[in-house]
Amino acid sequence: MPRERTIEEAMIEIWPFIFGDLEKLKTLSEDWLSVLSMPLRNSIDSEELAQLLNKFGSEFSSQGHAELVNLLNPVTTTRRATIPAIDIKPSKVNWLVPNILKESSLHLLGGDPNAGKSFLSIELASQISRGGELFGHKVQAGKVILFGSEDNASDTVIPRLLTQGADLNNIFIYNEEESFKFPEDLNKLYYEVAMIEPKLVVIDTVNSFIGQSTDTNSDKSVRHALQPLKKVADYYRTSILLVTHKNKGNNSNPLYSINGSIAYTGLVRLVWLLATDPDTEEKIFSVVKNNIGNMSSHKFELDFSNLSEFNQPKLIYRGETEELAHEVGSEYKTDPKSKVDECCNVILESLENAGGRQSSAALGQRILNDYTNSTYRRARKQLENSKSIRTDKGSEGWYVELLE
Secondary structure (H helix, E strand, O other), X not given: OOOOOOHHHHHHXXXXXXXXXXXXXXXXXXXXXXXXXXXXOOOOOHHHHHHHHHHHHOOOOHHHXXXXXXXXXXXXXXXXXXXXXXXXXXXXXXXXXXOOEEOOEEEEEEEOOXXXXXXXXXXXXXXXXXXXXXXOXXXXXXXXXXXXXXXXXXXXXHHHHHHOOOXXXXXXXXXXXOOOOEOOXXXXXXHHHHHHOOOEEEEEOHHHHXXXXXXXXXXXXXXHHHHHHHHHHHHOOOEEEEEEEXXXXXXOOHHHHEOOOOHHHHHOOEEEEEEEOOOOOOEEEEEEEEOOOOOOEEEEEEEOOOOOOOOOOEEEEEEEOOOOHHHOOOOOOOOOHHHHHHHHHHHHHHHHHOOOEEEHHHHHHHHOOOOOHHHHHHHXXXXXXXXXXXXXXXXXXXXXXXXX
């Protein structure tokens, strides 16, 4: 039989949805109950609060429950459906990593099996834990919570974290002996986030932690399960990353390539895709949805040539790229070499006619009239590897240049 929670533990779990200042609760120690006489925020009235406490009432002592209910009597507030715009203070967008990882937001990472999603999650956790670099930007050190369902903590997760240089003092890993499904067990997440105050929470894979009551193909059901996570991210100013798989379809819109309901991509602020380039084995990471910033793509490499003492490859950042993850994934088809060679000649001819340098967009528009995207991409890669051309990014965007 599970142990009875203390009143303090129960209040910490429901505190964000009742009052505005968790830090004050933490500093009150023995007389923390007096906080209940403070005015409520205009998000819940006394009757609703009483119902909420009654819902939790059976899980903590009857004496403590009576104290809470008695303290509710003098509390009154009027809830409004609207807020005057003049009362809302403007605030800046806070990024952990500019245009990629945002504070107080949900993020979604999708990719095929073995695309490297777990490796990337480990890299994010490692660099944040030690205040390292992500996507070429210095990040502030902070704590990370990892909820993982597919990899064993002792023989896989910890060795990978150490390989990436993580500070294990700042990382907290899901205890597999404890049941955790949401929305059923969200109170456990509230408690952990309130106590640890992480900069990042990773849930890998999200479907593994969704309870049986949720239909992952139903928009309404998925929103009901995930909506509380948005409140957690916003209230505690933490980034939450949900990891999932791509579906098997071939959709030109990357947002429709995520497995399950479209509510997954609709609910989060940023969507990322990760794929393996079949020619180079590089990992291509693309931001395919960003409501408040710029899109970008980046390259990573899993270095198997120099395994760590834990027999793990290291994920190495290789910089920004023009390639897009949804164009190099499972839909990739091998083209006849003669077709690729022919496309190479057309690319070189186009660049010569343009004076040796051409915007990538203009070159692509010219070539894709006669060749598939797969053929064009492979031809570009072949010419770059032979040092015939180079691709770079200037003030006006990506361009392709002939080399001597």
